[in-house]
Amino acid sequence: MSSRAHPGGKVTIAEVAQRAGVSKGSVSLAMNDKPGVSAATREKILKVAKELGWLPNQAARSLSSATTQVNNIGLVIARPARMLGLEPFYMEFISGIESVLAERSHSLLLRLVRDVDEEVEVHDGWGRSKQISGSIVVDFTVDDPRIPALRASRLPVVAVGHPDLTGGLPSVWTDDGAAITEAVHYLAALGHRRLARVGGPPSLGHSAIRTEAFVRAVAGLNLEPARIVPTDFSGEQGARATRALLASAQRPTAILYDNDIMAVAGLSVATEMGVSVPTELSLLAWDDSQLCRLTHPPLSAMSHDVFVFGAEVARLLMSIIDHGEADAGHAAPTPVLVPRGTTARLR
Amino acid sequence: MSSRAHPGGKVTIAEVAQRAGVSKGSVSLAMNDKPGVSAATREKILKVAKELGWLPNQAARSLSSATTQVNNIGLVIARPARMLGLEPFYMEFISGIESVLAERSHSLLLRLVRDVDEEVEVHDGWGRSKQISGSIVVDFTVDDPRIPALRASRLPVVAVGHPDLTGGLPSVWTDDGAAITEAVHYLAALGHRRLARVGGPPSLGHSAIRTEAFVRAVAGLNLEPARIVPTDFSGEQGARATRALLASAQRPTAILYDNDIMAVAGLSVATEMGVSVPTELSLLAWDDSQLCRLTHPPLSAMSHDVFVFGAEVARLLMSIIDHGEADAGHAAPTPVLVPRGTTARLR
C-alpha cells in the first residue's frame, strides 16, 4: 500500500499538478483523455495521480461541468414495506435489474413511498440533485399523473407497463391480455363454465387490462358471467376473497389469481373449507415463483421469468442512457400456462 | 404552478439574492437558519426563494462545505443476483430496512458485487462522492478485510454480525449459538443421536459460529459425531448435501439447515428418496419465511422476524448518523424454535 500518500484521502488536483511539475489544467486534460498534452506528459501525470491515489472530486467536477456522472438507477415503489418482502415478484424483479446493473457497475437507488405524490416528489429530488442517471417506473394507473412529471424531468426512464398506460414513455411489458385469454380458454376446455377472478386494485392499469381481457374472454366463450374481486395483492385479501367466493351460492369452479401469494392463500382457504382441489375447484396463479411448486398440490400458474423481465427493463434503460431514446420499448415474452396440480377437468 | 419562475430549473443563489435586494451571503445565511440576518430580511429572502422555486445546488454546497447532506443508505451484497431473488431472507431484511428509511425520507442504495475487493471499492467510491450518509454491512468473515477499510472511511456504519466478527464496529446480531444449542437439545430430547448440519460457506462468520455451537452442543450431549456439509446457501447445494447425507451408510436421523431454501430442497430430496419425514428423519430450517408453512409437511424452523431485524439495523444506523457512535449495538431477539411437521420423536 505504498501508493497511498494521503491515507486521509484528501488529494486534490493541485497537488497532483505540483508533484508532476505541471499546471492544474494539464492534469485535467490528461485525466479526461483530451488533446492538448504530449504523450510523455500525460503519462507522467497519470503516474503521479496513481501514486497519490487521486480521484477527482465528484462535487467539484459536476459543479464546473454541469455533467454529473453517477452510476445510479432509481426505483420508487408505492407499496407498504411489509409487502415488498412477502411478494416474490418484486424481489425477483429487483434482482433481475441488479444483474444488469452490476455488470455495468451501477447501483439501484430504492425508495418506498406512501403515494404517488410522494413518488413524484422523490423523483424530482433525485433528478435535481443528480443522484440518478435514469429511472424505472412501475405500477401505472390509467391516466397516470406521473407521466407529465417524468416527461418534464427529462431523465431517462423506462416504464414497466403496457403502452396504453405509459403515455409514450419507453416501455417494457408483458401481454397480459393474451395470457389471460389463454388461461380462460384452457379452463373452459376443461369444462369450467363458472369462473372467478381475484384481481389487484382496479386503479392499477395492468390489473384493469387483465380484468378487461378476462371479461371479454368469458363473454366470448359464452361462459356464465364471472365474478371479479379486487384486492390489494396481499395474502390476507386473497384469502378473504376466496372465502367469499366459495361461500357464495353459485360458487365458481375455477379461480384465477393476480399473483402467487394470493393463490397460495386461496389454496389454504379451499383446504380449510373442505373444497377439494382440483376435483371440485381449479386454481390458477400468476407470477410463478418457487412458492407455486411448494404447495400441496403444486399450483398451476401463468408463468413468466420475472428475473429476466427485470433484466430486460434494466437493459433498455441502459441503452437509453447510452444512446438516447431510440427504442420505444417492446413486449417481454407472454406468460405461459404451466399446469400443475391445481387445475383439472371438471367432473 | 405560478411559483415556477424558471421551468428549466436553473435558479442560482445569485438570482435569489438580486431579486431580494441582498447579497449572496445573506441568502446563504437565511436559508441555513444561521444568525446574521434580521427576521424581516430572512422572511423576504425565503419568500423570494420560494417564488423562484430555488433549491441549493447540491454539488456546489458539498464542494464548499464538505458537508454533503444526502438521504441515502448504502448496502453492498456480495452474492449472485439470482440468489437475492430466491432467498426470502434478503428481501425481508431489505424491506425491514426500507420500513425505517421510508419514514425518514431516506433511500437505500443497493449494489451487488462479485467479491469483497469490489465491495470495498464500491464503498470507497460512495464515500468519496458523498452518495451515502451511512452504510449497512453484512456477511462478515473471520478477520474480515473490510473492517479496516470501513474504519478508515469514517462513514457511519452498522455491521450485521456477532461482535466477535465485526471488529468493534457498531453491530446488530442474533445469538445464533444459543439458538443452535436449543435446537440440538430439542432434537436430542426427541431421541435423535445422529445429527447433521447443512451449513453455509465456512468462510462466513455466522456460519462458522453456528457450526462451532453445533459441534459443542453435540459433544456436550454425548451424541454421535455429527457431519457438517458446507454449501453456498442455494437450494441446489442444499439438495445435494441432503442427498449425500441420506445416501451415506450411517445416515443421520435429523438435519439442521442454515436457511429455509435449503430445508425446502432437503425435504423434497427426502421425499424423492423415500425417506419419510418426520418418522424416519427430522428436518429443521433456519430463517422462518412463509416458505416453511407451505411445504408438506410444514417445516419446523428456528424462527426470527427478519423484517423486524432489518428495521432494527436501520434504526441503529439512523441513530448513529444523528447522534454519533454512542451505541455499540445490541443483540436482536434470539431465534425461537417453532416445531411444525418435520420434527418428531425418533422411533
Place this chain on the structure above:
DNA sequence: CATGCTTGCTTATCCGGTAAAGCGGTTGTT
C-alpha cells in the same frame, strides 16, 4: 463624548474541478 460591543449586511475567498483564452515557438501558406 469617546469607546467598545452588537447587529446586519456586504465583500472577498475558497472549495476542486473544467474550459476557454493566452502565449511563446515552430511550421506551413500565399
Place this chain on the structure above:
DNA sequence: AACAACCGCTTTACCGGATAAGCAAGCATG
C-alpha cells in the same frame, strides 16, 4: 516576408454555494 495555424502548456475565469473578514450604523457603557 507577412501572416495564419498548430503545439503544448500555463493562466485565468468561472461553476454555485459556504464562510470568514470587513464595515457602517445603532446602542449602551463609563
